[in-house]
Structures are given as C-alpha cells and as structure tokens.
Amino acid sequence: MSEVRIDLDDDHVYRVLVCVGPEGRPALLVAGNKAGSVGNAWYEANVPVADQRFDAYLTALRRSKDDTQ
Secondary structure (H helix, E strand, O other), rough: OOEEEEEEEEEEEEEEEEEEOOHHOOOEEEEEEEOOOOOOHHHHHHHHHHHHHHHHHHHHHHHHHHHOO
16 A cells, blocks of 8 residues: 655645555545644555455456456
C-alpha cells in the first residue's frame, strides 16, 4: 500500500491510499482529509478499510479470472 499526500494548507491535508494489483493495475482504496484534530487517527480508521477493500479487489479479480477459464 502506498500513500499520496496532498497538503494544500492547514485545513486541507488529504491522503489517498492506493495499491498496485496484478498486472500493474492501480487501485484507489480510500481518500480523505486528515487536517485538524483528525491527525494520525485517520490512519487508524482508514488503513483497515483500505486493506479490506484491496482484499475484496483481489478476490474479485481471481473470481473473474476463474470464470473466464
């Protein structure tokens, strides 16, 4: 998992969690503003969501591949 950081100012501190799946296909998993009092709690709340979404993405790809064979 990788993070893209977009820091516009103190009120707009965006994080985008992404992964690269099979065959180099990128997957945007979750994004949000972690400005202000949110801080590192943003990661605690969103990294597990991103992990679950990436697992679901990989499962869907495997099923799709199995269906076409």
